[in-house]
Structures are given as C-alpha cells and as structure tokens.
Amino acid sequence: MWELFINNWQTFLIGFANTVFSSILALIGSLVIGSGFAILETVPNKFWRIVAKIYIEIFRNIPLLVIAMIFYLVVPQFLFKVNGFTAGTIGLTLYTSAFIAETVRSGINAVGDGQMEGARSNGMTYWQAMRYVILPQAFRIVIPPLGNQFVNLIKNSSVLAFVAGFDLMYQGDIVASNTFETIPTYIIIGIFYLILTMPLSYYMQHLENK
Amino acid sequence: MKSKIKRFFLLALALVLAVSLSACESSGQAASSQVNTWKQVEKSKTIIWGVRNDTRLFGLMDIKSAKLVGFDIDLAKAITKQLLGKDGKAVLFQTSSKTKIPVLKNGNVDALMATVTITPDRKKQVTFSDPYFNAGQSLLVKSDSKIKSIKDLNKNGITVVAVKGTTAVANIHKFAPKARVLEFDDYGQCFTALKAGQGQAMSTDNGILAGIAAENKGYSVVGGTFTHEPYGIAVDKGQTEFAQKINQALKELKQNGTYNKLMHKWFDGIPGFSIKEAAR
Amino acid sequence: MDFVNALSWVNFRFLLQGLWVTIYVSLISIALSFLIGLLLGTIRYTKTPIISKLVGFIVDVVRNLPLLLIIFFTYFGLPGIGVRVNSLVASIIALVIFESAMISEIVRSGINAVDEGQMEGARSNGMNFVQAMFYVVMPQALLKMIPTLLSQFVSLVKDTSLATIIILPELLYHAQIVYSQNTNYMIPMYLIIAAMYFVVCFCLSMFASYLQRKFDSR
Numbered sequence: 176m177w178e179l180f181i182n183n184w185q186t187f188l189i190g191f192a193n194t195v196f197s198s199i200l201a202l203i204g205s206l207v208i209g210s211g212f213a214i215l216e217t218v219p220n221k222f223w224r225i226v227a228k229i230y231i232e233i234f235r236n237i238p239l240l241v242i243a244m245i246f247y248l249v250v251p252q253f254l255f256k257v258n259g260f261t262a263g264t265i266g267l268t269l270y271t272s273a274f275i276a277e278t279v280r281s282g283i284n285a286v287g288d289g290q291m292e293g294a295r296s297n298g299m300t301y302w303q304a305m306r307y308v309i310l311p312q313a314f315r316i317v318i319p320p321l322g323n324q325f326v327n328l329i330k331n332s333s334v335l336a337f338v339a340g341f342d343l344m345y346q347g348d349i350v351a352s353n354t355f356e357t358i359p360t361y362i363i364i365g366i367f368y369l370i371l372t373m374p375l376s377y378y379m380q381h382l383e384n385k
Numbered sequence: 386m387k388s389k390i391k392r393f394f395l396l397a398l399a400l401v402l403a404v405s406l407s408a409c410e411s412s413g414q415a416a417s418s419q420v421n422t423w424k425q426v427e428k429s430k431t432i433i434w435g436v437r438n439d440t441r442l443f444g445l446m447d448i449k450s451a452k453l454v455g456f457d458i459d460l461a462k463a464i465t466k467q468l469l470g471k472d473g474k475a476v477l478f479q480t481s482s483k484t485k486i487p488v489l490k491n492g493n494v495d496a497l498m499a500t501v502t503i504t505p506d507r508k509k510q511v512t513f514s515d516p517y518f519n520a521g522q523s524l525l526v527k528s529d530s531k532i533k534s535i536k537d538l539n540k541n542g543i544t545v546v547a548v549k550g551t552t553a554v555a556n557i558h559k560f561a562p563k564a565r566v567l568e569f570d571d572y573g574q575c576f577t578a579l580k581a582g583q584g585q586a587m588s589t590d591n592g593i594l595a596g597i598a599a600e601n602k603g604y605s606v607v608g609g610t611f612t613h614e615p616y617g618i619a620v621d622k623g624q625t626e627f628a629q630k631i632n633q634a635l636k637e638l639k640q641n642g643t644y645n646k647l648m649h650k651w652f653d654g655i656p657g658f659s660i661k662e663a664a665r
Numbered sequence: 666m667d668f669v670n671a672l673s674w675v676n677f678r679f680l681l682q683g684l685w686v687t688i689y690v691s692l693i694s695i696a697l698s699f700l701i702g703l704l705l706g707t708i709r710y711t712k713t714p715i716i717s718k719l720v721g722f723i724v725d726v727v728r729n730l731p732l733l734l735i736i737f738f739t740y741f742g743l744p745g746i747g748v749r750v751n752s753l754v755a756s757i758i759a760l761v762i763f764e765s766a767m768i769s770e771i772v773r774s775g776i777n778a779v780d781e782g783q784m785e786g787a788r789s790n791g792m793n794f795v796q797a798m799f800y801v802v803m804p805q806a807l808l809k810m811i812p813t814l815l816s817q818f819v820s821l822v823k824d825t826s827l828a829t830i831i832i833l834p835e836l837l838y839h840a841q842i843v844y845s846q847n848t849n850y851m852i853p854m855y856l857i858i859a860a861m862y863f864v865v866c867f868c869l870s871m872f873a874s875y876l877q878r879k880f881d882s883r
Contacts, residue, residue, distance in 0.1 A: 236866035237859050238823035241837060245855050251581045252852070258583070259567070326729065333731035337830070339567040339578070344733060348483060349568065352550035355510045357487040357741045365734050372729035438832070439845060446842050448679045478751065479832045484740070491744035493751075570830065573845020580848050601848060
C-alpha cells in the first residue's frame, strides 16, 4: 500500500488539495448564505420568512448528488458554462447553507426575544440589535453544531467525483482503475479524509464537553 | 487536554493503518487460495455474468421491459447454454466501466462480458478468452463540429470526455497529449456531459459510439478507428480451465451459426460499421 | 425539452420502480441502523472499560469517512473475505454501517442529556442496569432525540442516491438510464426526481416537526 501511495502521490495530492479548496470555498459560501437565510427566517415580515423557509426546505430535502448533477448538466444548457469543480462546489454550498441556516436560526432563537427587546429599547434599530447583540451570542452557542456541519461538508465534498471535479474521490477512482488495487487505494483515500475530519470532530466534541 | 486529544488522534491513525494493512493482507490471501470457477459453475449450473447496462447494442437496460438487451447479453446466454446445457442459468450482474474489473477480481461475478478490451495491462490482472468482437476507438462529435479526426484533438483547450477505467482514456493521452480528458462513470453520463458542452468530443469504441449516434440526431462518429480493440471475455486470473471451456463454446457457436446470427441481429445497418471487421 | 414524452407511462413506471427501491432500501436501513445505533450508543454511554473505548473509536472512524467510501468498501471489499454481495445488499450494509454510527452518536448525547439522578433513582429502587435503562432512561432520552433522529433518517433517504455508483437501481439511477437513452429527457427527469425526493423527504420532515410539537406540548 505504501508503494501504491509513493507511485501515485501526485494524483492523490491533487485530489486532496481540490477537496480542501472546495470545502473551504463551500464553507465560506454556505456560512454567508446560511446566516442570511437564518436572519431572514426570524425577521418580523412574514413574506420574507416564507421565502427563507421555502429555500431551506428545498435544499434540505433534495439529495446533494441531484443538486450537483443539476448544476453540472442542466444549468450549462440555459445559463452559463460551469466545470465540474465549480458545479460541485456550488451544489455543496447551497445544500450546506440550508443546514447552516437551520443551525444559526436555532442559535438566534436560543438567545431569546428579551435580548432583542432590551436592545431595541436602548435605542438600537432592528439590524443594529441583530448585528451587535443577537448574532454574536447566537454564533457562540452554535459553534459545535456548525463544526459538525463542516465535518459533514468535507465528507459530502466527495460528490465532486460524480461531476469530474478532480477531488480526492475522483482522483482515487482513477488510481484504482489504473492500478486495479481497488481496496488499498480506497484505504489511502479514507486516511486522507480522516486527516481532515477526525481532528475537527474531536475538537468539536471537546468544545461541546466544556 | 489538547495534548490528550492529539495523542488519541495519533493512536487512532496508527490503529486505522494497522487494521487496514491486515485487511489488505487477508484479502490478498483469499485471492491466492481461490477455488476453481469452472468446477463451481458446473456444480451450480449457473454462471454469473458481469455485463453492461449503459451500452447500446452491447448491454443496455430496456426501459419498457426493465430487462437487459444487447449482443453481449445474448452471447452470454448462448455460451451458458452451450456450456451447461438447456437448464444452465445465466445470471446478469450489472457493472459499469469502473466496477467491472474489481467485481471480477473480488469474486462477485464468474465472468465478464462487458466490452472489455484485451490489453497487456489487464492481462496481468485477469485471464481473457479469445476475442469475440473486434472494435476500434473512434470519436463522437456534434455533426457541425470542426473536429474531424484524432489529430484535431491535439490542441490546448480541447476537452475530451471518456469513461473511467476504459482504454479510451489512456489512448487519448497517447494520441492527443495536449487534450484534457474528463472521466465519467458510464456512457450515459459521458454523453450527457458532451451534450451539456463539458467537452468537444467523446471517445470510446466505434460500436458503442455508433449506437449512441444512431439514437441521437445531430451527433456523428468521425475519423474512423485509430486503435485496435479486441473484446475478450474475462475470467479471474488463473481460471484457465474456465477460459478454455469458454473458448470451446465460442468456437462451437461460431461453427453452428449462432454467433453470426447474433452479429446480424444487432449490427445490421449500423452506419460506419463493418460486421466483417468486427467478427474477424 | 420534452415534458410530455419524457413522462410517458413507460418512463414514469420505470421511475416509480426506482422510487420503490429507494424507499425499500431506506426503510430496511432505517430499521436496522436504529436498532444497532441504540445498542452502540448505549455501549458507549456505559463506559465499560476497553469495549466502550473500542466501539467509540470504530464509530468515530466510520462517521468521519464519506459514505461513498464505505459503499466502495462493502461492495468491493466484502467479496474479498468470501461474502458475495449484489448492489442491493452492499448498499444496505453500507448505509447501515454509516448511519448506525451517526445514530449512536445521537443516542449517546440523548442519554447524556437525561439527568443522571434518573438512573441512580431507578437503580436505588431495585432495578438492575438494563431495566433502568429500558424503562426509565431510554424513553426520556428517545423523546429528546426525536427531531435529530428523524432528520438523520431524512439524510439516509437522500444518501441512498449515492448508491448509483454501484448501480443500485434506485430513483436517481433509473432517471439516468432514461435520459442517457434520450438526452432530451434530461431536464424533465431531474425536475421530476427532485420533486419525488422532495415529497418523500418533506413528508418525513413534517412528521418530525409534528412529533416534536406533540411532545413539546406534553
């Protein structure tokens, strides 16, 4: 197995880099979009709450693979050309943003209405109160579950393999089909994923226990 | 606390490695102490064939009947009857380009009749029968495309789509080293990607491309064949007795006319395709 | 795009066959992984020397790997140790392995959330550990877990789509077969299967929030 790694380390490393890159892009994107919809879900205006709800329910209830495939195959026929990496990362971002929205919203709810009322009565506007009082506390509460979402995101980035996204899984498939060493290749791939996910999920467990 | 986590993590990694290494070893042993497939097949009166389900004319899932149809499927059934008599059973196990060799190696299927090209690399892994079909690699493009032959692919900025685990990928790298190759899991995905504009040409064997072109207006097979791709029936490495039996059956089917009948059934009137060449 | 022809009865029936496989595989996997997850979660909670640590470690490895990889391991790996599997069996085994690891984590934190006094009280009333767990702690823990558990089950239903890679004839794969034979059907196929997945998962999600409301009001 060591030999297999030495002979193909460049292929594996390209995949590893793409998986990390895609995960980071999707993390940033889904944090921004997810938080946006979480706030939208808690605004007083009913129309925007419904819009947010629809967005979240759609992306939470359709498989990520289907979403990624739609971006890869359907979107180019109407809107713009996308390569596999981009299509996969966009799909990953939108899918994860729905889960992040739910998580952040539960954080906002946990902070409680009293805080909002207090801030408002001190002369802050709704958005000021949100920005300076509610959100900082909400994020502190939801850091462990957000971390778990990030672990899920890294694992889910393996769907890039379906859309030729040159991620770890895709590169692994290529090594496997060239060397015929299927199981050892996937073990190496597995170790790469564990290097990314294990420390993160232990750190989150550690935070939760604190 | 932090150092504790770190230590535990290191221990964890070491354990994973150890477990996986031992798993490798044991799977290696299982392969060497293998059973005689022919004896097993003869006893159970059943052959499990790994076949394609995404390849028109060879092995395709028919939506109406939810059954597999194609030349490979018919030939697999004919060989089964020839080897095991009237009550011999052919079980069809669907595979993709990516999964076909692994499922044969790990013993999920007894034999592969799945448009597998006989190559020196694969010969190290599996044992092949005599060729049952002679294909050659070709190109499928949009009919109005400027690409007319393999030479037109050897440019920067050209993307060719192909299927993971096929000889087509290596051949494109060899004949058109400047082209980028995107690999997909099956021919359906691959053609869909071509259609979505993710590549300018799709490359695989002529028979497979002809099947796609016949069903999809606006796409043509161009440039003739630029490789020679004989398809063989693959059995696990070292199952020579089974391979010989299959060769014998294949020979008998050629003599009694069944093979020829199947050839005409599937490939009559396919544009740009010569039965004579394929059956050679 | 050709919606009318794409949704001919022949194609629609083929999709329904795929949907049936998705539901069938999901139901079996949900049932099995729930039971195994309960067991593993309890073992981790008990802090039995060595065994709890070992189970915990295996669970952590499994749940930190992509499901796709576990599908490959079962499909390509199991026959190596002498177990022949088809894609149906391999998918179910992979889903059960992965999801029971995820569920055991939910179960463990569910049990942890139940006040420790409950266990002690039950024990001091003469129940043994198993009785106390089964009659006192677990019912309360399960109530707390319901929303998380059900959203995990929704994930499981969605995750069955990954088994297309080993040619499980489920909904997504059947759609791919249909549009690979006539690519004009590609967009209608994706829209209809997205709708089908949505209906199944959304109903399950609605059921989850119904249960949650019901228990919250008690």
